[in-house]
Amino acid sequence: MQQHIQPPEIAITAGAAQGGASFAVFEYACAPVFDAWMTDQAETATFDVQFHSAQIGRMILGLAGMTGAHYRYERNERKVAQTGLELVLVQMITEGSDVRIVGGREIVSRPGDIFISDLTRTIATTTQHCRNVTVAVPRALISDSEVDLDRLHDRVLMADTTAARLFASHLATTWRERHSIGAGETEMVAQATGQLLASLALSTASREDVQRSISASVLVRVCRYIDDNLGRADLGPDLICREMGLSRAALYRLFEPLEGVARHIRNRRLVRVFRSLTSRRIEVRTIAEIAYAHGFFDMSAFIRAFKARYGMTPSDARTMAAMLPPEAAPNGIEEGGSLLRHWITAIGTT
Structure with a gap:
């Protein structure tokens, strides 16, 4: 039971x-x-x-x-x-x-x-x-x-x-x-x-045509492969097609509703970097080291992409995350x- x-x-x-x-x-x-x-x-x-x-x-x-x-x-x-x-x-x-x-x-x-x-x-x-x-x-x-x-x-x-x-x-x-x-x-x-x-x-x-022509399970597998390989310098259409057995045309159709495979890879990398920069865990790596570990090898391009997505520079994000002070609860709601x-x-x- x-x-x-x-x-x-x-x-x-x-x-x-x-x-x-x-x-x-x-x-x-x-x-x-x-x-x-x-x-x-x-x-x-x-x-x-x-x-x-x-x-x-x-x-x-x-x-x-x-x-x-x-x-x-x-x-x-x-x-x-x-x-x-x-x-x-x-x-x-x-x-x-x-x-x-x-x-x-x-x-x-x-x-x-x-x-x-x-x-x-x-x-x-x-x-x-x-x-x-x-x-x-x-x-x-x-x-x-x-x-x-x-x-x-x-x-x-x-x-x-x-x-x-x-x-x-x-x-x-x-x-x-x-x-x-x-x-x-x-x-x-x-x-x-x-x-x-x-x-x-x-x-x-408008993604019905894509879902009919490409199995949803394939998209899931490709996204998982991308997440597992974000640190690779060669992560891109050629590698994905070779490893996943897809043609370029099929890959591009698959990621069309996600605004393209390159954009998806970049966004996933940015999310990982943002999470590292704002984590409460102790992080001793420099911003450049974190960016490099997640597949950004051109710092100027990385900073531009990060700022476009989050509205701040990577250094601003790290600094702001460290500035959050402890707050005392108002009387009467300490527990809840x-x-x-x-x-x-x-x-x-x-």
């Missing part, structure tokens, strides 16, 4: 009765992901926040409500470098709305809309009254889902689409049944959630707030 377990859960509530302390609760709990501030300090005393979250395998699923005041939260280049989270964040609006900067334009959300963010990128949102269902899933859990994970960033599933309704139903069912998930099933549920998200979010992309921060950091940096 499958043993059922109670997933780790936390509940955090701070209301207007606590005055300005309620916003401090929000700031502290979301600090690993966002910087947050009031846009009208006169409203500080009216802010209410509620979090109820559960950890299911390497996934965090929760309900959040922030009401009563105008505020902004964002993940800028500095925060990306400091935290180094390798997570995909999904927020489904259930009540109220917010204003998000997506692809350089403002989008006003409505209940049922689902926003997807790659936490290796920047995010900016303003709101006054918003409740949402939030999911955080490691990018690694969906790395075999035949998509370039970078393409998930800034995806929006509008409320009236089939994709949004299907994913909303999955989240509702998972939350309702979280206490019935077997001890050996939590990671399966987390991975299934990530793969369903990738499939639905990219279902409108600290545990939520620990969950986010644990699943996002392993």
